[in-house]
Amino acid sequence: MNTVNTSASDTLTLYDETFSSRFLLGTALYRSPLQMSEAIQASGTEFITLSLRQQNPQKNDGDAFWQLLKDTGCQLLPNTAGCKTAKEAINLAEMSRELFETPWIKLEVIGDDYNLQPDPFELLIAATELIKRGFKVLPYCTDDLVLCLRLVDAGCQVLMPWGAPIGTGRGLMNKYHLSSLRERISHIPLIIDAGLGSPSQAAAALEMGFDAVLLNTAVATADDPVLMARAFSLAIQAGRSGYLAGLMQRRQTASPSTPILGQPFWHNHPPEHK
């Protein structure tokens, strides 16, 4: 019996490239490089995020880390984390493209330090320019419908609305906005990025019709990151299967699943309350 009903043909297509996993995983905050590698393997992910930072030249950790990530065989998705203007993000994207030899970029332009909310105006400027320069842009954005429509107009073929602010683990904070997004932008993949804290929240995102999730903190800071990576992977598969299977309509009132016709002892039932 096949216990996992997401078929091999149910793939995720991002910018004309096909992936079988719907789980994008970050590479920060793990307790050790070995633990990170094991979590990546357990997750089944094919897409891992990473970044660029100033580092001490005497500690050549960057090269070892880079080699470790290359050894995973995953597609690399560099980010522009920490950038606050379009100019910064564009330049960091160019640096990433050269160093990692990839056109993929997770575009982050942060507008507020308190909740790390994307700056919609700078994000749109950066996305427009990077698309023109041939990047495959995955913008980290809010769940604002108009912003998302503008990003699509700019040429983004994938959007990554937040579930909740980065690192909060609060899940899908605004399901109304997110379901509106899914309904209005049905022709390109939407990936929930950030804010997911538990596997059930990831499953809920997939059940709503989102195409994938991207997360880091919930796995890396778990007591057992490898087990948590596996748990998220299973939840994502379950949520996707549930979505494909078609969820039942919610009802206000109860409706018996066992047939009423043929009910024994019906004449013993007390009269209904009026």
Added chain:
Amino acid sequence: MPNLTVNNHPLSVENDCNLSQLIIVAGYAEQTIAVAINGEFIPKAQYSHTDLATGDCVDIVKPIGGG
């Protein structure tokens, strides 16, 4: 003798020092890096003919984990 900053640390280099030479002086020779000067990305192919000037802010970055 131009006075620069490399990753926010002051550094003085010879007058005719170009970016390729600076990378060696700063200790990043043969490391996996990307470079920007004054916030502008400099492609590798341009390192050896990118001159440096007093006040330049050089950012040299390397891979690190990210979410």
